[in-house]
Amino acid sequence: MGWKRFFRRRQWDEERALELDAYIEQETADNIARGMSPGLARRCAQKKLGNVTVIREEIYRMNSLVLIETIFQDARRGIRGFLETPGATLVALLSLALGIGATTAIFSVIYGVLISPYPYAKANEIWAPQILDLKNPDRVRMLHHMREYVELKKLPAFADAMATLPENRLLTGDHAPENFESRSVTANAFEFLGVSPVLGRTIQPSDIKPDGTPEPVIVLSYKAWIRLFNASPSALGQQLLLNDQPFTVIGVMPPRFGWWTNDGGWLVLPEDRRDNRSVAAIVRLNKGVSQKRAEDQLQALHLQLAKERPDDFPKTGFTTALKNYMDVTAASGEMESSLRLLFGAVGFLLLIACANVANLQLARGAARAHEIAVRISIGAGRLRLFRQLLTESVVLSVLGGVFGVLLALAITKLIVALIPDSYVPNEARISVNGYVLLFSAAVSVLTGILFGLAPALKCSRSDVVATLKEAGRNLSTAAAGAGTRKALVVAEIALSVVLLMGASLTIRGFLKLLNLDLGFHPDRVLMVRLPLQPKRYPTYEQRVAFTERVLTLVSNLPGVRSVAIGNGGLPFGGPETTYTIEGQPKVESRTLVLGLISSDYTQTMGIQLRGGRTFTRGEVVHAQPVALINEAAAKLWPAGMSPIGAHVHLDFLENPRGQLLPPPASTPEVTILGIIANTRNAGLKSPPVPSAYIPYTLLAPPMRMLAIQTQTPPMSLLNAVRERLRTIDKDQPLSSPMTLEDVVGLETVQPRFNMALFTFFGMLGLALAAAGIYSMVSYTVTTRTHEIGIRMAIGAGRRDVLALILASGGRLVIIGLGLGIAASWMLGRYLRSEVFEVPETDALALGGVVIVLSLVALVACLMPAQRAARLDPVSALRHE
């Protein structure tokens, strides 16, 4: 019923109009009959009836769904109003689109990477146990022995537990040999994770045979399925030869499933207490069990286990912690803090956009003050007006939001292209999805209310009489709004200074990384990994013979300058060892990082020799107990004592762990032959750490990192290297080929990402602030035209006018700049983060911001100021 009336109300209204006309006619006729003149008769009739429009409005409203109706009405009126001032509207829309677009884009990244990175069921209820060394909190043990895991999963606090053993296998058979990322998981793993396969089935408890051995089955990742089987459904039932053992493909997981690998597959891991390998365990807690209670139970278990095998636990005491799985993603740390800061940055950007639009709305409000006063005086309710003005703002912001979402699609694409893979969980998907759209819709509406509130309040509260008296001369209303508007511009400038400081600091940090002295030459070096299968190369002699053949054959390739093995220190990391310098007391807390190298290491890497000599080939092949140290290590010797020729006892050589094979007659005592230059061996952001380099033959590890210095672009030699390798062992994979430059580049991807985004958003903020300054100063020029005319008439020159206007803008810029620097200084102290490699007090960064902002602000002020200076005094005086 109501709805029908709603749609018929126009017709109704016309009928009412006719009816009211009929009344007037009738009454007029009656009045004439009473002897009135026709004119008087009509006037009396009209008086008797009252205000026809009000009557019609009243009836019209009876037929309306008032709120919706008026909102549409206001929206229509708003859009009409915006179309009348296309320039200002475009600026406002653009500001909003940038603000909302940037916010939406960053939110979509945050949603994809931090809020919902995993496809796993209730991922936020998964916990990973960790053992923390009390003395050395940086040392965290995250793995458990299978024996420990079997006990752990029995704890009453846990509802469920699963274990993962990440161990690569050699894939041979019908496929090209490769280092296949096989992940063994306990039989309940897929149920635990709660993800269904796209094809076939997942591993089930029945895949453990009654005798406890696992069925040789494999569930493939989506990528591996495409890569190895061309995404064919017939992959099911086929076999893969892993470490010479056939595994039957039983299922394929969806693309987003990436448990420990997104390019390999999952095998069955039996829960065998005798298995001495370490697994990564995760658990879910029972209902009603607190994290603390679970940690207490686990700690009690760990203490008990530590009694049985003290060597497996930190000797100086430990605590047990459960880390929520959402907090141990690849994004935690650098990426997370970067995204948080970026979210703050786009928040600022949105605020700048709001200030910009509020300013434009205030200017529009001032221009409409007269109209609004007239409407109030003829009976418009102030609440109704307030609502109308607010609706207009929200319409503007929602329109801006629509463009913003379109922009967000583009910005998100850009971010996805820039985001470093290794800092994002491989399950994460970044897209502008439903949640993100909901977010941006909310942001749009809130934005509209935020920037619309002040102008709406100001207008609907305006003093009707005073405004009407001015009769179109906008002077005093303009002056009244000027305070707010100036404050908004100052706020904009201050916010953009904070954004620019962020950008400036990340740029400085990035440049610092780029200009870093690495200590080695990363250009024209090809790096490949040669993972030897311990089962295929079980003896020390076999491993060394293979390696020496590879070194010889590759170094003979045309285009190869030199080739070296460099496990650890190529260019980063390596096993750590405690040591004793002969004749000196041992310092327990000091360690050396070990590099396992071959004779041409320094030459291939371009590391300078500082003293002594490097290894001969013979010393390496015959596993002589010799060593090189870097300058940082040389400083460990007492002053005045030369390390060259000194003997050092390396504890690591005494009891090598894992799959290392020491030579038959090995000694942990090495003689130092030479000192080489420091390299950034602990990553670009850390200072060089003391390091010792020993012949790789002293340990014969299963992994070989090969560095090949080339004359031509390094990647062009990859195939030739592969060919040579095949002649030695046709089943030996060569994995992760990279240039050394790319390896170093990986260290700078996060800083580069930070720099790119902070700079991008900083520039957007600057542009918005510049638009704000420009419109403010232009407006000043317009409202002061009359005054400028007077000034010119009494002798002010164009220069004076220029200076006057520039000063009016300049004051705001200086205040804003000051506030912004103070704010960023305070924020910088508060937000100390690895995102900013240089302190917030960095003079160059600060200077850059001041210069860039001042220049842009000057241009923004200069354009309207010049217009003012070119005014013709006569027409300026006439200006109303």
Next chain:
Amino acid sequence: MESMPPQNDHPLQGEMLQGTLDLLILQTLVPGPAHGHTIAHIIEHRSDEVLQVEHGSLYPALHRLENRGWIASFWGTSENNRKARYYRLTALGRQQLKTHTNNWDRLVRAVNRVLRPAED
């Protein structure tokens, strides 16, 4: 929600009038259909000009009554041969008039008893 009432409208008076005006209109239509102009004058006339209804306010009331289905309207020709919208009482309206008149009588009696207890 509903807003923008005429600035000089005192709500109390308006509310008191509304129900009463409805009753008066219904009563006016008992003898037969009439158009707005006639209704206004009849009310004014019958009440010896005491009830000075602003004639305009009659129309929203008519509309409201029609929406409730108490009266119906049709276009007809007025006494002086003009097109005019006539209103007539519906069955529902007749019934409502009865109820409301009863209520009104009871109200008047009650108020009177309070105001002039001695005379009863």
